[in-house]
Amino acid sequence: METRELRYFVAVAEELHFGRAAERLGIAQPPLSRTISQLEQRLGVALFNRTSRKVTLTAAGSGLLAEGRAILGALTAAERRARHATMDQPTLVLSLKTGTSGELLAKLLDAYAAEPDAVAIELLFCESQPDRPLHDGRADVALLHQPFDTTDGFDIEVLSTEGQIAILPSSHPLATRPHVLMAEVKSLPQLPPARWPGPDGTYPEGPGAEIHNQMQLLQLIELGRTSVVLPESCRTNLREGLTGVPVKDAPTVTTVIAWPPHSRSRALADLVRVATRL
Amino acid sequence: METRELRYFVAVAEELHFGRAAERLGIAQPPLSRTISQLEQRLGVALFNRTSRKVTLTAAGSGLLAEGRAILGALTAAERRARHATMDQPTLVLSLKTGTSGELLAKLLDAYAAEPDAVAIELLFCESQPDRPLHDGRADVALLHQPFDTTDGFDIEVLSTEGQIAILPSSHPLATRPHVLMAEVKSLPQLPPARWPGPDGTYPEGPGAEIHNQMQLLQLIELGRTSVVLPESCRTNLREGLTGVPVKDAPTVTTVIAWPPHSRSRALADLVRVATRL
DNA sequence: CCCGATCGATACCATCAGGGTATCGATACT
DNA sequence: AGTATCGATACCCTGATGGTATCGATCGGG
Known part of the structure; x- marks a missing residue:
């Protein structure tokens, strides 16, 4: 399946309307309709149930939507990281929630800076959902807090637990x-x-x-x-x-360091190792 | 980036030889060379260093190779799962190592079968690397054993720990x-x-x-x-x-249930919930 | 040092895939 | 019953893709 087909599919799946999906994609409705039909034929799977006035997702289509979004996101993230990797000065972009413990952060940054092959750490503050830059490739690594932030799809190491x-x-x-x-x-x-x-x-x-x-x-x-x-x-x-x-009965909050599972970055491996030893 | 370009890139990156990569892809070498050049221009990133006789990966290329492989694998897995989802009888395919504890397995299958909405569980035995069917889409869920099996890229719940x-x-x-x-x-x-x-x-x-x-x-x-x-x-x-x-000083083995992070399967969620309550 | 083999890049060409418009049949609403 | 809207199909045009031919650069052997 080509990325173009997956993008078309995800657009239709989210809009459940070929006309709006076509507009969103910047193409006309007939080629979109044909592309989806050809995709279904090639996969041997019906992704949509549709009458001339209604479009719904099949079970296969629902499953593919979730995976399709993740794949397109991963592709965007991969392109971004490739572009970022060409910088003269290698850096790691660390995504974190504004207000994250300055104490933990300072310890982490200091300990990492003491590493022989340390690279510059660029902090990317988020007011909410610090996992998003990890999903879309703007960050290489993130400090996340369970259960508030989702770590689905990332590798993690626990750093601390608190009330x-x-x-x-x-x-x-x-x-x-x-x-x-x-x-x-x-x-x-x-x-x-x-x-x-x-x-x-x-x-x-x-x-x-x-x-x-x-x-x-x-x-x-x-x-x-x-x-x-x-x-x-x-x-x-x-x-x-x-x-x-x-708050006595509030669930404990676990601070973790999270990163994309397929990263091969030496600098990131160093940061994770340092982080787990704090 | 289209899937075709990513496949071309991964082939060249793995072969480090345009001629061999072209042969592997079933195309001629000149269109492969041009496609890679155009990709690099569009990304604004050099993925390869090359003379007329030698090809090596840049840092950006190395990073993209790992992510590219994962993305292509995820795409293949998504197609497979879409096809599998069209079956009349919904099933879950559970990948596991041959020799996995029959006791744990029996308890899991029995407990799940007692669920009101249980679907058929199809066992996929592997002599080694039971995580592979999860990567390539042939399985929906797997029983894995840390530290032997890699759980990178999957969500997991711990089931048991043993010497x-x-x-x-x-x-x-x-x-x-x-x-x-x-x-x-x-x-x-x-x-x-x-x-x-x-x-x-x-x-x-x-x-x-x-x-x-x-x-x-x-x-x-x-x-x-x-x-x-x-x-x-x-x-x-x-x-x-x-x-x-x-073996007194052997590391403990942790048995986990693992699944793709973007799964939305109700049946899978039930299985995971049942598994963690054993 | 020279020659030949090999490799990736570039030029040019042919074919067909992708996106356009036109239009159809089906459906929902008034 | 008539109209508006929607997705599917037919047909057409343009440009992208893959082909061959050939180039310059590089490496190894004589």
Whole structure:
């Protein structure tokens, strides 16, 4: 199967409408229809059920959609990494969530810098979903936090495990407690969870304020507008007006270093080795 | 990048000779040369260094080779799984090493069969490298054993952990010991390790006999020609004339269930859930 | 050192695949 | 019943792909 056919298939599968898919691909609808038919014939598999007015995915089509997206993504990532590899100065791009423990990060960067063959580390901060740059090739490696970030498809090593704290306005009654339970902080009536944008930029439904970054989040908490449960290490990010209270029954957060499974980068192998020895 | 270009690139990268690569691809050398040049121009990246008599990979080319192989493999696997998904009777193909603990397998299959939406499980026995069918799409899921089998690129859940035993001819002096050390069984002069074929069918160098399957291995041990260190659960496979002796300092073997990270199969999710509850 | 063999690159040519427009039959809605 | 919309099919044109011919560069043998 050629990449062009896979792109056509994924577009139709996502739109479930040949006309919109054709427009998205920048071609006319008839060649798209023909290409999909030829693909189905060559595979010997029906990927879509369709009448003249309705298109749905078959089971085979559903499975291929997930794998097709991953493959196209991997191809884009591979092209990006190939381009990046030609740079005179080899670097590693490390993707991480804004607010990730400065202490862990500093230790990692210092320890790696002490390696004889260390290359420059370029930090790529993400306000959310730090795994995405790993998927699309903009990053070589990422610090991720389970269970929040998906590590599907990547190789990982565990770096640390920690509890979670509820970050509350210092004026809130719960802020004086030695610890709280998840049920107590999960749905505070006056402190609804803030909302992050999805990959397509739209926000999920909810009463909480829309935010773009960690700074906005902390500011809103300070203003008594929201609260959040974060890993213990985020305590270093707290400032006046904010209080962190341990959440006894919150799941532990595991910080892992993740990388694409087929990487052959020596520099990356060194970084992973150093990271697991911290 | 089209699949055709990636296939051309991988062929040249593996052969480091345009003529041989062209022959392998079934095309003439000039269009191959031109296609690679055009690819490099479009990517803005040199993938090969070449004189008129020598071809080597650049750093970018080396990185792309590993990722390119994985992508082409994933594409082949995706096509296969799409074809398999059209079967009237949905099944899951489970890849596993011949000799995998019958006890664990039976428990898994029984527990899964009790699930309301269980589908038929088709067992795909491998004499070695049970991860390969997962890579190439012939299997949906696999039982693998770390550290012997690579789980790179797959999602996994741990099922069990066990020690290892040295399987020796019962007549061997070490067979009467309560336990042995790795150094004692790793290089027995009269019992050199048997040799498995590689993916391309050729055997690595070594004094041990060439074997194709587990039965041959056990038979050779019984004949006093070799020995092997295997997980504790293989004890059930021992028959008269063979003795299993615990190897105190052997690394533990972790049995995991592995699957492709982008699978959306409901049946597979059920199997994994059942497996982790054994 | 020279010659021949081999290799990758370039030029040119023929064929066919891919994308276009036109139009069809089927379906859903008014 | 009529109209609008959708996916499929037919036909056509252009450019991409793979062919052969041939070049310059490089390596090895005499």
